[in-house]
Amino acid sequence: MKVKGFTMIELLVVVALIMILASVGLGAYTISTTRSYDTQRKSDLNQISKALESFNNDIGRYPLSDANGAILCYQKEAGVVTNPTCPGAKLTIRLEGVVNSYISIPVDPDPSNTYMYESDGNTYSLYARLHNSEDKDLLRDENGVVIADPYGVSCGVDVCNYKITEVGLAKTNEE
16 A cells, blocks of 8 residues: 655755745845835934924024034023933924924934934034945945945944935035
8 A cells, every 4th residue: 555645855845945935035024124224214314304404494503413413402591592402302492481392303223323413503414324235325436336434423333324414415425
């Protein structure tokens, strides 16, 4: 009597095919996730940029930054202007007790990285670290190779490689 079933070779072939398909799917998922996070980073910086422009329209200058790359808020009480750390990570102005809130300042989706901000009041720069090395907005040298550290600014554990200024996306690594 002959027993019907799969041979060991047939089972190994099926398992091998499943593993190949799974590895291709996992690779596509990883790339998709990386691109998604980078899209979120760009969107976050664009939202911050719009809030900075509103702040500038109301106060007449951009918010100042601290030494750690954080946005400082604006406060004017009894004629005295101060630039405190933004309470609750919200960009606000406080004029004689009246508070105007612009945006809850978003954070990088990777907890080991941060968004960096630099401003003297007249201009500003916002920085982030994009992880997709094929992103079209990364700065490249004359040979088309991505510049690893175009701005010399740290975004946490990684260097920043994406920059927005008051005039838009930075297309060069010059100030």
